[in-house]
Each structure stands twice: as C-alpha cells, then as structure tokens.
Amino acid sequence: MSLPLIAASSAVGVAVLPVLGGDGGAVVITLGAGGLLAAVVGLFVDRQGMVAFAGVLFSIQLTMSLGAAQEWWTVGWAVLLLVFLDSAAGVSERRRRLPGAFGPQLWRLVRLAAVAAATAGAVLVLAGSSIERGLLVQAAGLGAAAALVLTVALLAREAK
C-alpha cells in the first residue's frame, strides 16, 4: 500500500469518524470536509503548512463533535490522526529524498498506531478512573508545557 494512499485514507477516516461517532452536525461535517480538502491539497502540492492546518481543522471538528459522555471512538481517531500526520510527512520526505523516506513504511506505521492506541487508551482509562479530575488536568497541562518547552529548547539549540 503506497504512502500517499495511506495518508489520504487516514485523512478520510479522521474526517468521517466524528461525523459517525459523535454529534454529527452541519458544522462538524463542514469542518471535516475543510480539513480533508486541506489535507489532500497539502499532500498534492507538498505543503507541510496545509497538512498542519488540516490537523487544526480536524482537532476543532473533534472538539465540536464531543458530547458529555466519554467517547471511546476517539482512540481510533487518535490513531488515524497520527498515521495521517506521519504518512503525510513521509510523502513530503520522499519527494525531497530526505532520510528514512524510502522502503516499506507499513510495519512502522502499524507499530506507531499501536503506541498511539495504547497511549490514548491509557489517558481515557485514567480520565475515567476515580482520580480527581483536577489533578489529571494539571498533570496533562504540565506534560504539554514540558513538551513544548523541551522542543523549543531543542529547536533553538539546533538552529545555532
């Protein structure tokens, strides 16, 4: 299965899953269609910015589709999003002949999907457990902030 096909299929999955699993209103459908369009255009014209923009639209679409109850289909959505982002980056790298872009990618994507499913599932299990919700939110916020600071520091170090 070729990498552009994997990227396009996962983008379709990411756009469709909130419509099927969540509260599929007109706004959700529109956001999904917009995200899918941006993803396909980004893949064809080799623009990483468009792919990132598609990711943003998909995230807003997911937010709009979520209800009050815990939605387990979001584990699948997390897996599809990661596969979409990784394979879209792979398509771009292949065009530019960047390292790691050649050869079969399916097995690596399967392993990444397994990691994503395990992580997303673990977070949802934790959220559904009896741990105080405020504590979980604080931990998630700290983790996100730490990742952001770390990456910015790494980017600055490599830019020197």
Add this chain to the structure above:
Amino acid sequence: MTSSQTSRQRLFLVSGVLSVALGLGTGHPELVAVGAPCLLLVAIGALVETTPAFTLDATLSRRRALETEHIELQLTVDTPVPLGRSEIMVPMPEGLVVEGARMDDQVLALEADVVQVLVPAGSSTIRIDIECRHWGTYRLEAVELRVRSFSGTRAYTAALGHSPGLKVFPPVAELRRLLEPVETRLGFGDLVSRARGNGFEYADLRPYVPGDDPRAINWRVTARASEPWVTERHPERNADVVFMIDTFAEARRGVDQTLDLAVRAVTALVEAHGRRLDRVGLLAFGEPVRWLQPGMGDRHRYRLLDTLMESRVVWQQYWRGLGAVPRRSLPANALVIGLSPLLDMRAIRAFADVRGRGFDLAILELEPDEYLPPAGPGTEDVARRIWQLDRDRIRHRFERQGVVVTPWARNDALPVAITRAGAFRRRLLRARV
C-alpha cells in the same frame, strides 16, 4: 555523522499541544488522549533516542575502467549498535549507473539510487555494482548512510570521509592505418622517412663516393657496372603528433555530444601512434587551455588519457589565442590533428593560425548535423542550407591552405575516416608539389 530533526517533530508538536490545550480548555479528556501520542513521540525523540555512533567508509575495486565495464564500490559501515532499517544514498554522476547491491550474498533492495539495508552491530560490508556507461573523471562524493529514529522525529546521516575517484576510458578502436606526417623526427620508429640514411627500406642506387659505408655496396650492380655502386635506404623514424581538441563549442543531443567523438578518436589514435613509437601530445584549447607536450611510453600515454578524460566544453567568451599555448607543446615538424565540430570561430581561427605557422595540419571534422533537430519547412530549411554553405566555405578555405578537413559522423567507423583523410592528404600533398 550529523543529526537533524525531521518535519514530523513540528507536526506532532503542533497537533499534540493544540489537542491538549483544547482538551484543557473545554474539559474533554478525549482531546488530551488524542494529543498524548503525538507529544509522547516528541518526548521519546528528544529524551530516549540517543545519537548512534556509526561511520561509513568506501573503496573502489578499481580506479580506472573502460566504458561498459562494471566496478564494485565497497562500503564499510562500523556501528556499535544495530542500526535497523537504513538507507544508503548512492546518487551517481551522469555516466555511472548503479546496477545492484548486496551484503554477504544477500541482494539488497534498490530504488531510485537508494539502497535499503538492515545494518547489524559491528562491521558490515555492502557491495554496490556500478556500470560505467560514459567516459569521464568521476568522484563519488554524495554517497551517504542515513538512518531515521523509531519516533521519526530525528534522522542521522554519515557521509564519506574521503570520496573515491574513478576514471572511465572509452573503448579503443583498432586502427591499422594512420595519418603520415610530412616530416619525421630523428628518433627511431616505424615511419619510413623521406630522407636517406641507414635503414631497411630501399630508396635508390648511386655510384660509390669516398666515405660511403662499404657495407652499403650493392655487389650485383657493381659487378655489372664494373665500378662500385651503393644502395641508398630510407631510415625508420618516428614523429611528433599533437591532438588539438576544440572545447569551445559542441553539438549535443541528450548525453551524446561531439566531444565524445573527439575523445574516442584521440584515445584510439594515441594507442595506435604509441605502437608506432611516435611521440604524442595534447592541446585541448578553450578556456582554460590544457596541454601536454609530446612524449612516449605508457606512463605518458596514461597521463595524456587522464588529461583527456577531464575535457569538458565550458562556454566562455574569453580566448587569449594560440599565444597562450607554450611553444614546447607544439614542436616544429609535428603533425597536428585537429578534432572539432568547426562551430566556433575561435577554434577555426586557431586552426588557421596553426597552419599559418607552418605546421602540418589535418582536421577531423566532428559532424554536428546528426545532433541537430530536423529543419522545418520554409525559413528554417533556408537557414540550415545557408549554414551548410558557410561550413562548406570554411572547409574549402582550409583546403586552399593545404589542410584536409575530413568529416566524421557519429555512425561512421573511425578507421574509415582516417583512411579517407590519409587519401585526401596524399592527393593534396601531390598537388602542392
């Protein structure tokens, strides 16, 4: 070895931070769950994955090869840890083609100059089969080994410490006939000189005069004439042959070019004149001018071929004329063989200058017609005919100066062109006398 980030790091980070921020803002743990895998991969790439220390070295099975021959590029990878799935980039310059790769009798996948290989810990040797398709001087400097981390956020690249060089020569056409120079040198060779002296070839008979070598007395004629007669002979001598290659302009279609013809012809002629014990020299004129004064022996021939393989047509307006060429590179009495498509006026003037200085000159015209697209009807056809007439005028002007211009087309055999040039020269020299 260099380490770099991939575009995944930014994509994962943007997506992860956005999802977690949306999750925190709206109070949906599902969004945090969606962002968590992306952030986890970024964190693994930054904290867990260490830069592997691996090196790449390369050697070539041979430094010199002929066209159509295969050579082997041996790449040695040293790594303390298994690298897993890696890529070896083997982008070849135009003229070399990668035909296959293997490691320990295992055939490796090859896709668009990229060899995919699983590199184990320790020292591994990867053998890359390269076909030499076109003559030239090459340096394999873009070869590198590349590995991407599991998270996909980092890539590691090792380039070659030193890039091996390769010289590819065209195959040598066998020539039985060569152009004979008007004048010879004093050195011993296979050419029968016009002068008279010690040699094998019979020249004439004449009466003995005091001082003649008694061994030259022809006893049969002496017996009949009742006075001593001696046999005169032509000595065997060699000659200086200088090849003048025009690197000002060329006609080209795809990878085929008129310079190819020049290089193939000179390679064959150098070999044949070397067998005849002639001294051979090279003068590739353009900018810069490259020259090699005439010499003999295998070492000199290799030097000449090495210089020849570096010939390239570089478009330049500047030309200092033949004054820039050292005198030693054009010895007196040398036979100068020019190889040119006769497209650039500077080359044509240089040939006229050589002839004007009294050198024995023959021009092998590398016909550019076959490299040109067919002329369209109307003005294009008229323009092509005018151009052909102008080229005829140039040829006739050279012939009036006693210079043979022999056309040589891409599909013609070189021996035929040389034989034709030899016949024209003999006719022209007779006419001049």
